Structures are given as structure tokens and as C-alpha cells.
Amino acid sequence: MSLLEVSDLHTHLNSGGKTVKAVDGVSFKIAKGETFCLVGESGSGKSICALSVMQLLPAGIASHPSGSIQFDWRNDAGSVEQVDLLSLAEPSMRKIRGARIAMIFQEPMTSLNPVFSIGEQIVEALQLHNTGLSDTEARQQAIEALEQVQIKSPESRIDDYPHMLSGGQRQRVMIAMALACKPDLLIADEPTTALDVTVQAEILELMRELQLDKGMALLFITHDFGVVAQMAHRVGVMQYGKLVEEGTTKEVLANPQHPYTQQLLASVPENLKRPDSVIAGSGSISNKPASEQYNSSGLDIDAVSPVSSDVAASLVEVRDLNVWFPIKKGLFRRVVDHVKAVDGIDLDIRKGSIMALVGESGCGKTTLGRAILQLEKPTSGSVKLTGQELTGLSAEALRPVRPRMQIAFQDPHSSLNPRLKVMTTLTEPMAAHGIGESREDRIERAAKVLEQVQLSADHLWRYPHEFSGGQRQRIGLARALVLNPEFIVCDEITSALDVSVQAEVLQLLLEIRQQRDLTLLFITHNIAVVEYLSDEVVVMKAGKIVEQGSTADVCQNPHQTYTKQLLDAVPRLNLSKIL
């Protein structure tokens, strides 16, 4: 007997006179104690599906033309009664919501109310669904709930406010809150997407344990097949509001039937085939001296100091680099301490190699990338590009060096100027550095670069808001490429993208770097991407380098405990592990 039975669910969203079929005829069942994973890319309707079950969609916008959601409601009297959540009256729905079906959300930073302590928030949920529960009893239960989610010394933490907790702890509190009323069904909407891998591993472990313990059903929504492999009993794959494939985890992952599922699984970085021709730092290094290359782009080379033979191998040389942000306190804004975002880093990036910079959020990897490009002023230390010292140069003196090193960003929505056409975005830097003889020539060059990133020349005349996320990332890459750089810092460029788009961008990046003999510093938190893409890996923690070496070495045979933790925490698509 299934606990939840969704049959032929349609959810339509109406806004501005248009109707979007967000969920289009989805049917699935979840049995008691079972984990059902809904997988799909952004916009596939998986979250809307969950919100339909919870009846949390705004009534004015959402409508359900057909379908039913049957749920076994264990009501206050203890008897079980089957109800259709779609036609259930709001007062009864309110009794189910939170008590029988609980939900946890993606963003732990915003899903807790900052003005109440976590204890108060759990107690409120408890007393709402258990009338007659005294304050002391409720508090005792809240402490137990916190203990369940493995928060240390819950007696003292219960009076903490959300801002005193880390992201992982907050998500634990959210789970504690959801579980406090002992629900029959827990809906988790990408609960670990915003978390670091090590924290994600802990939370997933916790959820698995709690589920076994309580025997509750779990509807888990994710886009990550690694997580699916670890969590799910059964999987449903969604595309454009439809459930294209459904089955046990083993069936779906090992033997996908639907072409979309096959494509998705093939796009997972672990399954990507790396072009054989690209081999770590071997023959791909150009024999041309750096100065000659520089000349070919039509720039003045006098500013560049002669390249001595011993540093020719490394394009970028970082020595004892520090970027400290002062913490100011008191009336006179006295500097009391520093946040050491980058703390004494030494790094050599060999010409023609792809170096991956890995670390969890807040480890200083982005700051390091920006400090190398002199976008963030280093506190001390030295950064050399082919022997030329960059730190301490004025903005004016840096300008001729700028075209040689470029950056591509994470967020496709903020990385392009919304006011400028793609043409302007691409040709303006060329004009500023005297590349191309005329406007027409520059437009032609821009069109060529666009074709290189697999966009067409007529995209030049459009504005950024007319493109999808993946297309914008390509334009961002094109902007970096128009200046013929030798070195590009890629700051999490695929993190905001869906897995299939990510695969395309990664393949494109490898292709381009081969054509153009580029050196890349690839900043990411995704280990699978690192394994696919990079020649060398640098692992960072708290502003320092923990481990460094060739990708194969570090990933197969890590020496440091932190690296091991990091690697173990990655949810793998390892089929042998699946139940």
C-alpha cells in the first residue's frame, strides 16, 4: 500500500496571460519508508511537483486542471483515512502540512527566521500540531529533536539564533524542525545543493539514518546523480514537466531506457570522455617564445621583460601571496584583526596546463584567482606573469598587461552588462587595446570568436537577457578570448549550469585551450569536474594550500587527511554501492 499516490498530476502556472504547463501528467507512488528521488534539470518541474503535494503554490497563479494526489492521512484519532490533497479543504490541509508531510528547502540561510531562536521555532511547530503540549515538554522534545540531528550539546544550542549557526547546522535544524512532529512523509527540495561536499555527505548520512530509524517516506528532489545513487530506492526522471522514466535506482542508473536519461547520465563529468590528444603539459606547449606570441597580437612588447630560460616553463608565478581583509572595530574603526583570505600562497602554473583550484566555500580560492589578476589588491607577496612583476603596478601600468590574462565568472546572470549588445561587449576591449584596424574588422573577429564558442554571428546583435544561462557562459568565455589571452582564470564557470550544459561547456573549454594553447586556472568545488578537466590540482583550505600535485596523483592517492575527507565526501555514481 502506498503512502502517497500521485496520479496524472497537472499543474499549470498562469502569469501575464500565459499558461505554463509546469507539471504535465506526472504519476508516481511512494510507499511507506521508501525514498523516491525526482531528478531533472532546472525548469523541469520537479520543485513545482513537490509544492503541489504540499499545496504551497499561490492559489491565484497555480491551477490543477486534472489529476489527484492520494495521501494516507493518519489523523488525530489515529485512524488512517485516504484523502485527495488537491481537493482537501484548507483547514484540514493545514493539519497535514508540517505534521504529516514536512518539507525542507534548499537555502538554509533564508529558511529560518532570523529574529527567533532555533528553540522557539521548533517549539512553535510542535505546539501548533500538538495542542496541549506544555512549554517545558515542548522544549524537552525540541532538545531531543536537535539531539537526533546530531547537534552537539543541544541544551545550550537551543537558545542560539540562526546567524550563530553554520550552513550545515542550519540545515540540521531545519531537518529537526521538520521531524519534530514525526511526519509520515518528508519532502526534501535540494536540501544539500547549497552546502559544501563534506557537509553534504554528513547531512545525507543523517537523513538516511533518520529515515531508517523512523520508517518515514522521503521524496527527495535533486539534480545530482551522485546524490541519487546514494539516497534513492526508486528514481523518477523529469523533463519539461513530464516524468520520462521511472524505476528502481539500479535499473535507471545502470540501464537507462529513455534517451533523455541516457543523455543526462552521459553528461555527468565522471562519465565524460576526455579527448585523448590533450595530455598533461606534454607536447602541447608552443615552441614560440612568449614575446613573439605577444607581438602577433599587435601589442607593444617593450614593457615585457625578457624571459629567462628557468622561468619559461611557468607562466604564472605566485610567491608568498597574502590577501588580508581588515576587521575593524570600535569608535575609531581600529583594525583589530584580519581575515586571511589568502595566506602565504606559493604557486607555479605551467604554460599550457590546466590547474584546478579546489576547496570548500570560504577557503579563499576565488580571492586567490582575483588577486593573481590584480582585481583584488594583494596585501603582500608577488605575482609574476612570464617574469614580469604585477603587484604594485598602477592601474595605468597594468592596462597593457591586462589582455594577456582574462577571467570568466560563475554567475551567468551578472557576468554580462545588461545594457550592451554582445557586439559591444566583445569589440570594446579590442578597441581599447588597438586590436583590429576598423570597427568592421573587430566585428568580424568577434563573430569568429563567437563561432569558436559555438554561437552564431547573428547573436552579436542581441542583448544578454535574450540568452540562456549556458549561452551567456559562452559569451563570457568569448569576451575573455577576444583579447587573445595566454592565461584565463575560470571562476566556477560551470557551477550554475545544468549537468548537460556543464558537459558542453567543459568540452568546449578543452577544445579551445588546445586550439589556442591556453593556460587555465580552473576554480571549482566539484571534484568530478577536476578529474575530467585538469592536469594539476591544488587543494586549498582556510587560505592555505593543503595539497598540490598532478590530478591523477592527488585524486587516486591523497596524502593529506583533508584531501581524503574531501574526496570521500563526493557523492559518486558508483553502481556497485547501490542497494
Add this chain to the structure above:
Amino acid sequence: MIEQTHIGESYTKQITRTAFSGWGARIGLFWVLVLAFFACFAPLLANSMPLLVSENGVVSAPIIRYLSTEDLVLMVVFIVGVLLWKLPIAFSTKLWILAAAVLISLVVGLTSLSPPKTIVYEQFRENIANGLYDWQVMPMIPFSPSDYLRDFSNTILQAPTFTGVAPHYMGTDSTGSDVASRMIHASRVALSIGFIATGISMVIGVIIGGQMGYFAGRFDMLGMRLVEIFEAIPVLFLILAFVAFFGRSIYIIMIIIGVTGWSGYARYVRAEFLKLRKQDYVQAAIASGLPLRSILFRHMLPNGIAPVLVVASFGVAAAILTEATLSFLGLGPVEAPSWGGMLNEAVKSSVFNWWMAAFPGGAIFLTVFSYNLMGEALRDAVDPQLARKAGVVS
């Protein structure tokens, strides 16, 4: 969201389209355009001089002799503006054409137009009465704003009439001049004070605020103190003092409102620039080695200007109110009629003459209301989140 129907549409166009799709903003824009029309063509709409006369078969336009350079420039600007409105050329080209038109009309006006110092308003009326002309075309309202104590309608303080040879649609005031005529001519003061004062404030505010936001640090600290100093100036009293010393000139009032009012704009621009400075596309512009000029004016200003324009539309309304207040207190400009001044006259009279208060008061209300409506719509278009939060269904 990608809307297929608007491919190649710039952000600016998108904003204006959304802003003026609602009724409120359209009504506001309509009223301001009507006012602009009145302001630019005031001498042709309300004047004691005939537009065309035929004297013994010779046709002449006596009104031309009484046009000032100012009148000519305003008319040319309006006509060229309307002609350029729908032309499919770049916005900057349009601006250049407009500027050229202003310059040419200015030169023509200065060289060929010289309105007589003393104007005898009765002259043409007497000529008409004496049957000197074969025929004549009079303006819609055949009275100049300062055409007092007319010969054939000796009543002063007349309620609105719609009959007779030359009816006063909005009555006359205590000196006998036509209220409708004064209303039309006063729209010039109302519009120009709003635009020029706000324009001055915006230019100063954007320059100072932009630098504060971009350079931050010490410059920002000093700039903010300057902003605080300017915010502490009691503008109305400053204007009162200046007017007392230097005479009641509309230009002095404009400049003072402009020079003291920039602090709000500076704050907005600063906040926007502080935010934009960390945006990826600005970082990319710096990383591409673009010159500072381009970073500031191409990549930052157009993205940060929208909220400033919203404030500006409220600022125009505020400037109109300030001028009205001054005129009401009897310290407004003397050389031209203004709505505030007309309200003042209405109060002076011992009896309540509703037409003297209702029309200028209503005009002030409508104009300020229109600007606020447009500001509101613009703000919602710039920040659609806000409208959605407020539950506004567009």
C-alpha cells in the same frame, strides 16, 4: 525570461515599454506632453495679437513681430522633437539633431527677432473694431497674459463666461487679465523649473555620487560629509534670502533648488556604484583593461541610473511645488505668470473667487500627480520584484 517577441530590444526600451504600459503612467505622460505643448506654443495659443490679418489684400502675421527668441527656440524644439520621435535612428543621433536645431533657431532668433519693448495690446483690437482689416485669424484665447484693463470689457474680476465676442473661459483676475491665458503661459515656468532644477541636481549628484561609489574609501567618507552638510541647508529660507538680495529671478530659484538638491541623487548613485563595483561584468571590464572613462560611464552609469531617474521624476514634482510655494508667498518670479503666483492673487482678494484658485491649484495638483505616477511606474519597471511584493497585478 526570454520573450521571443522582443528580440534585439535594449534594456532601456524594455524598461520604458513596461513602465508606460500601465494606465497611470500613460495618463501622467499625456498630461505632461499636453503641458509641454502649451508651454512651447503659448504665444500662438494665447495672445492679444492676431495670427494672420489681411489689410487691403495684403496678408501679414503681426504675431511674428512680438515673438521672442525664447518662443522660437521652444517651438523649434517641440516640432523637431515630435518629428524625430519615431524615426528609426540612434538615440545619440537624435540628440545631436535636436542640439543643432536649438543652435540654429537660437542664432536666427538673436539676429532677426526683436520684440518691441512696449507693447500696445489695444492696437489690434482697435484696428479690428475700426474695420481696418478684411479678415483676421485670432489665437484660441485672444488675450496676452499681461493684457490688463481692456477697453471693451471693462469688468475686472469676471467669472468664467462662454459668450460674447471674446469670452474668458476661466474668468479674469483682479487686474482684469485673462486667467486661461495666464494659465497657459505659466506652464512654461512650471515645466522649466522642474526640468532645469532637477537636471542641475542630477548632473552634480551623479558626478559626486559616482566617484564616491567607485573610489570608496577616504573620498567616499569626505563626500558623505559634504552630502550631510548640504542636507542640513534649509532650502526654502536660502531661496528667500537670495531672492531678497538679488531680486525675484526664476533663474536664481532654479539654480538654488538645483545646487542644494543634489545630495539625494548622490546617495542613490553612490549606493548603486558600490553595488555595481563588485558585479562580475564590471570586474571583467577592469580585467579587460578598459579605460576608467568607459568603466564608469558605459558599464556602471547606465546600470545605476534607473533608480536615479525614478527619484528625479519625484524631484521634478518637488521643484514645481517649491516654486509654487515661493510664488504663493509673493516671492516668485515677477517677469512671468506662475501658478503659485495666481493662487496668491486669489487669496489677496477679499471675496473667494473660485476660478482664480481652482484652475492654477488644479494644474499644480495634476502636474505633480502626473510626475509621481510616472515615477511610480518607472520604479516598478526598474524593480519588478517590488511590484510583485506589493501585490500589484500589471
